[in-house]
Amino acid sequence: MDVISDIGRYFDVHPLVLEDILNTNQRPKMEDYGKYLFLVLKMMMYKPKTGKIDIEQVSIIFGKNFIVSFQEKEGDVFDLIRTRIRNKKGMIREQGEDYLLYALIDALVDNYFVVLEQIGEKIEVLEKEVLTNPSSSIMNNVHSLKRELISLRKSVWPLREVINNLQRVESRIISKATKIYFRDVYDHTVQVIDAVETFRDMSSGLVDLYLSSVSNKMNEIMKVLTIFAAIFIPLTFVAGIYGMNFEFMPELKWRYGYFMVWGVIALITLGLIAYFRKKKWI
Numbered sequence: 001m002d003v004i005s006d007i008g009r010y011f012d013v014h015p016l017v018l019e020d021i022l023n024t025n026q027r028p029k030m031e032d033y034g035k036y037l038f039l040v041l042k043m044m045m046y047k048p049k050t051g052k053i054d055i056e057q058v059s060i061i062f063g064k065n066f067i068v069s070f071q072e073k074e075g076d077v078f079d080l081i082r083t084r085i086r087n088k089k090g091m092i093r094e095q096g097e098d099y100l101l102y103a104l105i106d107a108l109v110d111n112y113f114v115v116l117e118q119i120g121e122k123i124e125v126l127e128k129e130v131l132t133n134p135s136s137s138i139m140n141n142v143h144s145l146k147r148e149l150i151s152l153r154k155s156v157w158p159l160r161e162v163i164n165n166l167q168r169v170e171s172r173i174i175s176k177a178t179k180i181y182f183r184d185v186y187d188h189t190v191q192v193i194d195a196v197e198t199f200r201d202m203s204s205g206l207v208d209l210y211l212s213s214v215s216n217k218m219n220e221i222m223k224v225l226t227i228f229a230a231i232f233i234p235l236t237f238v239a240g241i242y243g244m245n246f247e248f249m250p251e252l253k254w255r256y257g258y259f260m261v262w263g264v265i266a267l268i269t270l271g272l273i274a275y276f277r278k279k280k281w282i
Contacts, residue, residue: 036063
């Protein structure tokens, strides 16, 4: 906090801006303070080890001849920009600070596509698992994915308004030539939003697919049990008749009565199986 306060005094930053920098739960936004612009953006990093998306706040103070950025922790998506500046490659060193602002925002937005690619692969894997082996653990993964997409949408949706304001803001520190580049970032932001909405629909479809798969699996189990019951009901009927303790039952005196009953049972069983196969129930 002391370091941020010192930076604020040096650049004459409003106390409310410093407060927003320290509060990392801010919604993406842009505020015009005359001498400088204050932007709050969200940076997303995909963690392969955990399979989770790490979202952190990036606060930027943009003024004449300076840009100050604040991040929550080390590690970001700006390494390529730093390399281009050190190696004097590209247009960043030749253009003004407004072009550098564009480069930073463009790096953030481009990284969204990397995160979305990972989410798309995760959805494909979940679809296969839901179809082949639906289980409660898979449903937990689906709900976790839906929560990630909600967080992603909250971070990306307001960004469109931020980029749009950068295109329209009447400020001398942003040139008309640079506003054309912001228009390109705006188009990328719209693509990201469309992809997020598509993935949200697909994640909702995974829930319906899971319920359908579980229902189909239950129907298969019930069909097998029903077939077994249908076969054994007439057999139980035959066995029940000859299990009665009446004294005068002529079949009990027959020499081959036992084998005849087994023959009847076998015929009934084979007949039912043949009927079920004809109906394509088994």
